Amino acid sequence: MDSDKMFHPSLSEALMKLDPEDGGKMMEYFQTHALLAREKAFLQASVREQKKLLVENGKLKKDIEELRDELRDKQRRRVAKALLSPNKSVGSAASPAAALPTPSADLKGGRKVTNGQKEDKKAALGATPTFDVSRLDLRVGRIVSVRRHPLATNLTVQDVDVGEKAPRPVVSKRWPDDLQPLTGSLAVLLCNVKACKVKGVASNARLLRCFRADGPVELLALPSGSNPGDRVTFLNYPGEPERELKAAQRVWDRVQPGLRVDGEGVANYKGCGFQVKGKGVCGAPSLTNCTIGCT
Template identity: 75%
Template sequence: MESDEMFHPSLAAALMKLDPEDGGKMLEYFQTHALLAREKALLQASVREQKKLLVENGKLKKDIEELRHQLGDKQRRRAAKSVLSPGEAADPAASPSRRVDLQMTGRQRGEKKAAPEALPPPPAPAVDVSRLDLRVGRIVGVRRHPRAATLTVHDVDVGEKAPRPVVSKRRPGDQPPLVGSLAVLLCNVKACKVRGAASRARLLRCFRSDGAAELLAPPAGSNPGDRVTFLNYPGEPDRELKAKQRVWDHVQPGLLVDAEGVANYKGCGFRVEGKGPCRAPSLTDGTIRCT
């Protein structure tokens, strides 16, 4: 009987004799409390054992980390020794201070190290029409310059978020271009102010020897922002033309209008890819300049 295992038989008999009706219940009550006390003692012992194990694990981790650092130091010292040749390791004169003295002695004798060969400078970019950022633009506004009667301010859409202001010189008798007409612009010139008005591009015009002039026209179907390219002169244009390099001054003499009115650079035509050549609307045998 379980009560006999938990309590002495004489105690069980005494409880039953004292209270025959409730002795069994009292015995069961004491037995339950005894079991709970035992389980509590076992649980406390388990917690103490876990804490003890945690402390021991922490100590082991610390010991392992120290051993790892010691092993790394030994490996580094061994690698440093292996760099020296057997003669240097055995010769006291091969110490770092001794080697510095020998180097200084060599310099005093006039010995010189061979200078590294200098790399050749990069080739200078070619000076041709490929350096120019020529684009199609649509004139969306024309107005007189507020401070100069001979200047006109154009607002030109070149495919960007906002139109570019372009200041152009107007000669007597010149008719300003109509709003909505297309033109060819040089777009990588440095932005500047002309008599107080901002100018961020230059218009290309065709000139004849008798003084007649008109805007260079892109082919039909062109859109603002279309690039004007040259088959014989591929390459990306400069981000901005530098004044000291005078790229435009070198290129401009080769910009011509032929006998059929087609614009070209040294015989290679101005073209908008997939649209056709650029041309003067009515002039022939002329030159092309910025205005």
């Protein structure tokens, strides 16, 4: 059987409409996977051949998953761009956004559409990106050392162990007690921000602290038994974080206002606690009703 006939034509058309650039490549992956499955039926039932086929299928499955994630990311970026530029043409006639009304159709009875109607429009675009704490890679880290930034008196550089082969350098705002007292302390780090240089010094994560605008600043307190590399998760917001936050989507800026320490001293996102699975929740050593941010 010809590999092109293994799939219904509508599947190929749908993939090409979803992404004209990568739809063909996705179809090739599907066809290759189908051919491998077909060949498997004719292989002799030897242990060595079966193991070899399983390894090949595993690699192919991983490639397909990565391509699917890439297609989703592209779709998210396109949707975000369309939402931020409502007066510009969005996609081609084959695009899902082409079915949306023009800006003049956003008026109803001489009045602008409501927020609810705008949300309906976003839903019509398909994969509307979500902006919540599940997209952040928050991990427990231990501060190995702290030193002053060589070029900025208001900054410090921490080397933080987050369970990887080497500590991550983190540049943060300097506070009066930022040096020796912090060495050896546990902290919560935002680890999937893009690595950058701050006044010439590399910074590969951000340090979370709780603070008031006119008051003291504290590291978040971790539950007993927490270890470097432990994930900080949220019961009401499951899912795996992104490999790297997209700067253009400003995910951190959208999520940060929901990060707070409540009246009981518990760190939470919109009422859902910072949790180290099996060990407990994070909090503030002494502050209550305050902000959590990266400083």
